[in-house]
Amino acid sequence: MKAVLRAPQRVLQLTLAIVKPDAVAHPLVLEAVHETILSNRFLIVRCRDLVWSKQDSRQFYREHSGRFFYQRLVEFMASGPMRAYILAHEEAVPFWRSLMGPTKVFRAQHTDPDSIRGAYGLTDTRNSVHGSDSAASARREIAVFFPDFCKEHWYQYEEPHLRSGAVRYDAKAAIHRVPGDGWTERD
Template structure:
């Protein structure tokens, strides 16, 4: 997990694919208006699961078809819908790099992901990461705050 404040320029770069669309300026202004929490979710079908938890992009629709979703519960408008989620593995890689520039997906898959498959996992609130529970040496997954 990473909490950050984005500058307007950061938001413009992140949402550049939407430049010229009617909602672009409002989206950029909103995203630069306060703190952001970014997470890397790691599990089978993480993208689809997160998109289900978020609910539809349009808040009105979310309130009717997925009222218990994040957007159905907390969204204000289609632009201020409380959450963002990658729509594909390719988008996730690009977006992870934007929020976590020091994170290496390849290193995570090679070094950290196998550790997390070895047994129970615990959450470390200090680092905002998950670690193998009960490990004598917490290993690199617990020493580097890469998020999970």
């Protein structure tokens, strides 16, 4: 009897995804972005709704301080509720960025109209979503939005289960769960 060997699946990469206030203000847009995440086989590791103060926004975007759009961006990001996700996928950072589309909405609408920004973006600031631009940025940004999230613990205990396929989407919690994380195979 011959054993069939499967190539090991690649380790999942994490990224931060933010649904900005302009998209959260419209429930159908928020739902469409969420469905885009699910339909593209991202695993939702964590999800939370939040509202930022201007100080939170200034701190997060401090690298853009002094640029012409900085104050407008700070004001906008503190203008209403947002939804933050930690997403997992084999190539989470570049894949999420490709789904978002170009930062500039005019460009997105003309070159990538099916992207999130092409479909729902209003302006270059009100462009519906944010995503980490590198693995290093993802680590830093996840720590800002999910300070209690321990990447090392996740990679040791949750990631192997998620990668193996022992997972289900919990719509009530809006995350994917693994066995022993509050559900059983019978649920």
